[in-house]
Amino acid sequence: MTKKINAHMITVLGLLIALTVVLSRMFGFETQFIKISFDFVPKIIMGALFGPLWTGVGAVAADTIGMMLFARSPFFPGFTLNAFISGLIYGYFFYRKEVTWKNAILCSLSITIIVSLILTPIWLAIMYNQPLTSVVIWGPRLIKALVMFPIQSILNYVVGRALPLKRLKSYLKTVR
Structure with missing residues (x-):
């Protein structure tokens, strides 16, 4: 994690947050119980450049901005917590580490299990009673996990x- 953040870092983080909002809200598919998008691609880059904390903060900012501008469902803070946790996971697996198949798969597996299969069903059960x-909660979730896990793992590695x-x-560290 970078202790000092300069103007260039804030600019890059802002661009990645904007890209996350666009990929999530404009090019994503969302129903009442499932959301499929490629918003994880900018989070991979955030995780590699800024570390767990700043990636979590960026993911929360993207979730909040996306919710304010393009709300498709009622706001629920549990999903914002999901965004923060997924940012932490991306930062943990990609910050100051070489991107390997092992890291890419473990990152996808962690997010799938912790966020998609543990936390999200709890939030949906609370929200929709x-x-x-x-x-209704588990059917789409399991299908999404089976489809998206290999796609996410491959894109984690490729990106x-x-x-x-x-x-x-090095550019972000040297620019003052």
Whole structure:
């Protein structure tokens, strides 16, 4: 985690937050019980450049801005907590670490289990007064996990390896 953050870092973080909002709210698919988007791609970059805390903060900012501008459902703070936790996970797996298949898969697995299969069903059960064992909650969630886990793992690896992260990190550190 970077202790001092400069203007260039704030600018890059802001652009990544905006990209997260666009990918999540404009190009994502969302129903009452399921949301599919590629908003995790900018979070990979945030995690690699800024570390767990700033990625979590950026994910919360993106969730809050997206909710204010493009609300599709009622606001629920549990989903904002999900955004923060997913940002922490991306930062943990990609900050100051080489992007490997192991990291990419473990990152996707952690997010799938912790956020998609543990926390989100709890929030949905609370929001819509459904039993936690309801097929309405678990059916779409399990299908999404089976479909998105390999896609997310592959994109974690490809994006992490394709970007010149070392050059970006050194640029952000040297610019004053």
